[in-house]
Amino acid sequence: MLDIMILVKLFIAHILGDFFLQPQKWVADKEAKKLKSIKLYLHIGVHLGLLWLLLWDASLWPLIVLVCTQHLVIDTVKLLLQNDKTKRIWFFTDQTLHIISIAATYLLYFGETIDFQSVFSQNNLLLLLCLLFLTQPVSIIMKNVFLKWDLKTLTESDESLEDAGKYIGILERTLVFVFVILGHWQAVGFLITAKSVFRFGDLKESKQRKLTEYVLIGTLTSFGIAILVGLLYNFII
Numbered sequence: 001m002l003d004i005m006i007l008v009k010l011f012i013a014h015i016l017g018d019f020f021l022q023p024q025k026w027v028a029d030k031e032a033k034k035l036k037s038i039k040l041y042l043h044i045g046v047h048l049g050l051l052w053l054l055l056w057d058a059s060l061w062p063l064i065v066l067v068c069t070q071h072l073v074i075d076t077v078k079l080l081l082q083n084d085k086t087k088r089i090w091f092f093t094d095q096t097l098h099i100i101s102i103a104a105t106y107l108l109y110f111g112e113t114i115d116f117q118s119v120f121s122q123n124n125l126l127l128l129l130c131l132l133f134l135t136q137p138v139s140i141i142m143k144n145v146f147l148k149w150d151l152k153t154l155t156e157s158d159e160s161l162e163d164a165g166k167y168i169g170i171l172e173r174t175l176v177f178v179f180v181i182l183g184h185w186q187a188v189g190f191l192i193t194a195k196s197v198f199r200f201g202d203l204k205e206s207k208q209r210k211l212t213e214y215v216l217i218g219t220l221t222s223f224g225i226a227i228l229v230g231l232l233y234n235f236i237i
Contacts, residue, residue, distance in 0.1 A: 011102060040072075071101075
């Protein structure tokens with residue numbers, strides 16, 4: 001029989017062990033010495049101790065051992081394969097694998113299976129389609145829309161992070177879509193207001209009418225697409 005609190009405790013132990021009780025010195029030592037680092041095994045020991053303390057059930061020792069063993073294997077693979085250029089990618093890969101392994105071990109230990117039919121339901125697939133469309137595809141669509149204007153001349157003196165605009169657009173469209181399908185229209189208005197406040201200083205200082213028009217068109221287009229996709233999703237379901 002499933003006990004959801006056991007799964008919650010497994011994730012609490014992971015968060016505490018990986019983010020609160022792992023000093024940066026340990027991380028640096030692991031990256032430098034890899035499997036020879038004593039900090040790697042201390043890190044696994046911390047997870048082992050946390051699991052025992054949180055679960056406090058000797059009958060669950062096979063589950064605890066499995067989770068810790070998988071954690072060691074995932075961390076080992078990460079340490080052996082990552083380098084300075086792929087460190088960011090491996091961080092997210094590492095955490096994703098930990099989450100999947102914990103959930104899978106929990107389900108297998110209690111003899112449960114995943115109902116893939118419910119996971120890949122019509123509503124869930126439609127939701128996935130909408131979210132995917134609002135990321136890279138809409139970014140490319142908007143980029144092609146703005147090809148008729150020479151944006152480089154407008155933003156050549158505007159220092160910004162690489163691809164920051166694209167990621168901001170993806171985040172704002174995702175948030176707007178979620179707010180629309182949940183019926184929180186006031187949150188959409190708040191998001192528009194917040195973005196306007198942040199951009200007002202730049203537009204006021206630049207005193208460029210073309211740049212102002214570009215920002216307005218981009219913002220309204222991005223929000224408009226997200227709202228339409230949200231309304232379409234609600235209409236279909």
